[in-house]
Structures are given as structure tokens and as C-alpha cells.
Amino acid sequence: ISHSPPITPSRSSAWEPGNCAAEPAPEPSTRPWTLATPISTLPGCMTTRKPSEPPFKKPPWTARPSLSPPKSGHTHLHFDGVLEHCEEALRDLCTDYLDLFLIHWPNTTVPLSETLRAMDHIFDSGKARSIGVSNFPVNLLEEATQTAQSPICANQIQYNLTAPKPDVLQYCHNHNILVTAHTPLGKGGVFRNRKLAELANRYEKTAAQIALRWLTQQGIIVIPKAGSTVHMQENMDIFNWNLSEKDLVEAR
Numbered sequence: 001i002s003h004s005p006p007i008t009p010s011r012s013s014a015w016e017p018g019n020c021a022a023e024p025a026p027e028p029s030t031r032p033w034t035l036a037t038p039i040s041t042l043p044g045c046m047t048t049r050k051p052s053e054p055p056f057k058k059p060p061w062t063a064r065p066s067l068s069p070p071k072s073g074h075t076h077l078h079f080d081g082v083l084e085h086c087e088e089a090l091r092d093l094c095t096d097y098l099d100l101f102l103i104h105w106p107n108t109t110v111p112l113s114e115t116l117r118a119m120d121h122i123f124d125s126g127k128a129r130s131i132g133v134s135n136f137p138v139n140l141l142e143e144a145t146q147t148a149q150s151p152i153c154a155n156q157i158q159y160n161l162t163a164p165k166p167d168v169l170q171y172c173h174n175h176n177i178l179v180t181a182h183t184p185l186g187k188g189g190v191f192r193n194r195k196l197a198e199l200a201n202r203y204e205k206t207a208a209q210i211a212l213r214w215l216t217q218q219g220i221i222v223i224p225k226a227g228s229t230v231h232m233q234e235n236m237d238i239f240n241w242n243l244s245e246k247d248l249v250e251a252r
Contacts, residue, residue, distance in 0.1 A: 077107045077110040077114075077115045078110055078114060078115075078118075079114050079118045082115060082119065083121065083122065086098070086101060086122050086127055086128070089101075090127065096127070097126055097129060098127065098129070099128075099129050100131070100132060101127075101131050102131070102133060103115055103119065103132070103133045103134065105135055112140065112143055112144065113147050116144060116147050116148045119131045120149045120150045123150040130153035130154070131150055131152065132152055132154035132155060132177075132178075133152060133154070133155050134155065134156040134157065136155050138171050141155060141171055141172070141177070145175055145177075151176070152175075154179070155168065155179055156179075156182055157179065157180070157181065158181070159183075159184065159220060160183060160184050160185060160186040160211065161211055161214060161251060162186045162190055162192075162193070169218065169220070178221060179220045180220070180221040180222075180223060184211065184212055185208055185211055190211045191207050191208075193251070195251055196211060199243070199247055199251060203243070208231075208234060209235075209237065209238050210243070212238050213242075213243055214248060214251050216239070217242060
């Protein structure tokens with residue numbers, strides 16, 4: 001997924017959808033930032049752009065709303081609905097393309113082929129550099145990869161020590177699909193794993209770092225939440241060390 005120079009709202013006025021005044025990107029920081037409008041009001045995009053002055057008191061780490069927003073149901077997975085929400089996302093984010101556009105939840109009442117035809121159109125038009133899916137099991141991944149004319153770049157699923165999906169992971173690895181783990185700490189559930197505490201003590205890391213490293217060492221992207229800069233830094237400090245092959249297996 002490529003990163004381009006971000007378009008940021010002006011510091012001189014409050015940010016809102018459609019306010020496209022640009023300024024140079026701020027220096028990287030551990031300060032929380034938001035990527036888009038609140039999830040309940042922006043259907044259907046995931047992007048890597050970051051406003052310089054986040055307007056929300058409790059920003060999400062990623063803006064990953066559903067193509068079928070809670071108030072509108074799953075009807076937006078039809079061809080025209082997908083295109084409409086892509087255009088809305090582009091307007092609200094003040095950009096002419098998205099780095100990644102996802103189908104959030106599959107919907108049995110809308111043919112997947114119709115949804116993917118719209119995703120192909122968005123990809124071919126250059127309005128999304130990559131397309132992907134979320135919460136797709138192997139059978140739907142097979143259908144998606146056989147139906148879509150564009151590469152399926154990513155599958156975002158719940159994946160952690162207490163909820164592994166090795167069959168999905170293997171399929172994705174075999175077909176060059178990135179796996180992104182949401183809820184990588186299982187909402188705290190992974191901390192009930194006694195082996196995790198033992199490994200944390202042995203490696204002189206936190207239990208959360210062990211759980212995240214267990215994922216990244218298998219080639220999985222993780223998107224943990226962090227309520228403080230301390231936790232954010234801990235979440236990032238997982239790339240200069242490795243778990244042994246034995247510990248990777250025993251951690252489960």
C-alpha cells in the first residue's frame with residue numbers, strides 16, 4: 001500500500017468534510033491522530049492520510065467504516081451504492097484517490113460478483129490504488145479471487161492468540177493477500193494465556209508485545225488500539241527482536 005504526500009486541513013479553521021485547504025504534513029509523532037470523519041458518518045474507506053489537527057476527542061487509529069453503514073443496511077454493496085460511497089469518501093477526505101478500499105462485511109443478499117464489479121471499476125479508474133475485503137472466510141476469498149479482475153490486496157479479519165484462523169492465513173499467503181489483524185489482543189482476552197506471561201518475562205517484554213510479535217512474525221499486519229503514548233510506543237517496539245520457532249508454536 002503506497003503512501004503519498006498527505007492532504008491536510010488548515011490549522012486556521014476547524015476541519016470538516018469538504019474543507020480541502022492544504023498545508024505541509026507535520027513531523028511524525030506519537031500523538032493520536034484521526035484519518036477521517038467519525039465511522040458512523042463516513043461509509044466505506046480506509047486511507048493513510050492524516051489531518052494535522054485532529055478534530056475528534058477520541059480518534060480511531062484507522063478509519064475503516066463499512067460499505068454497509070449501520071443506518072443504511074447492506075444495500076450499499078450493490079454496484080451503484082459502492083461507487084456512490086467511494087465518491088463520498090473521496091469528497092470528504094479531500095483527495096482524488098484512496099490507498100485502500102475495502103468491502104467490510106460480506107452480504108448474502110447481494111451477489112459478490114456485483115460488488116466486485118464495482119470494486120474493479122474503482123480500481124481501474126485510479127480512484128483506489130488497492131482493493132480488499134474484510135471478514136472473508138476461505139470460501140468467499142476463493143470466490144473473490146476467481147471473480148475480481150483486480151488483485152485482492154488485503155483481508156482484514158479478527159486474528160489473535162485466542163482466535164487464530166490458520167486456514168484463512170494459509171490461503172492468503174498462497175495468493176499474495178495481506179492479512180490485517182483487527183482486535184489483535186482479543187479485547188484483553190489474550191492476557192489470560194499463561195504462556196504469554198512466561199514469554200513476556202523471558203523476553204523482557206510486555207504480554208501485549210509478545211502477542212503482537214506472534215502475529216507480525218507470521219507476516220500479519222496488526223492494528224492495535226492504544227490509549228496512551230506509552231502503549232503506542234510499546235506497540236511499535238516489536239520489530240527488532242524475534243520469538244523462537246518453539247515459542248511461536250507453544251504460545252498457542
